[in-house]
Amino acid sequence: MLSPNLLIALCSLAAVLVGKTSAFQNSIGMCKQNAFLPQTADSGRTSLSVSSTAMNDSINDTMNEYNFMKKYQESLLLGPPHDQSTLTTTSQHEIPPPPITITAIPEPATSTTIGSQQQQKQQVHSITSMQELISVMNGQRNLHDDQLTVIKFYADYCKLCQRAGIQMKRLVTEFPTVDFTKIEQNTLTAPAADTLRALGVTKFPWVQIYRHGNCVASFSTGPSHMFMKRVRDTVTMCLERSPEAWQEFEQEFASNMAENAATRQKLMAYLDSSHPQSNMGA
Known part of the structure; x- marks a missing residue:
């Protein structure tokens, strides 16, 4: 049996991690409602048990959504993984740079004749x-x-x-x-x-x-x-x-x-x- 204060703390932690303000408010409201329901000898235990099960499901859903968003953000920052085969294939299909051609300045036609003279x-x-x-x-x-x-x-x-x-x-x-x-x-x-x-x-x-x-x-x-x-x-x-x-x-x-x-x-x-x-x- 979870106490009402513990349930409130768990809901707050889940809402902060995901950044869902609306989910956080709904969880707080539901926890308060379940915590202050009038309890009877038989019905009190049943109500708390149902509320605890619903709260656990909500926390699990929230954590799953948080993990999904975290992985998605990491994928945007890091990009798709590259293995060695991908790098090799990419380098093979790269367009090679154009060759650099150095053209020598021709000497005057009479330089050889002048030099020999x-x-x-x-x-x-x-x-x-x-x-x-x-x-x-x-x-x-x-x-x-x-x-x-x-x-x-x-x-x-x-x-x-x-x-x-x-x-x-x-x-x-x-x-x-x-x-x-x-x-x-x-x-x-x-x-x-x-x-x-x-x-x-x-x-x-x-x-x-x-x-x-x-x-x-x-x-x-x-x-x-x-x-x-x-x-x-x-x-x-x-x-x-x-x-x-x-x-x-x-x-x-x-x-x-x-x-x-x-x-x-x-x-x-x-x-x-x-x-x-x-x-x-x-």
């Missing part, structure tokens, strides 16, 4: 024969009439010449419009010493500069640490010389240039007479 200009040309030497002196390698040609005379045994060769490569980069060449003494015709003296070369390393087929500079570079400065200063002076200044220079040193040109003609005549087939193939 610069590489060719930035090399010291090696003269391999006496015929080629005279041809270079006459300006046959020049790309234009005013181009300067620098010729370095050297010997393999000369340590100063080896150091000067490294500095000459730097000058090629510094003066890309100038034709830098070199010739080793063993390339000259025998006797090589007489040929060198005839051209004005007395020691190694020695540099000559030609313009329009005329020798406009001929000097010893001295120690290796002076090679760069002397060659650079002379080349710069020639490049900066105006046409009027060149005309005055050629008039002042006409005899020297004529003597050098006559020596080259004698050497060419000697080569023609001693090596006619070699000259024809050159």
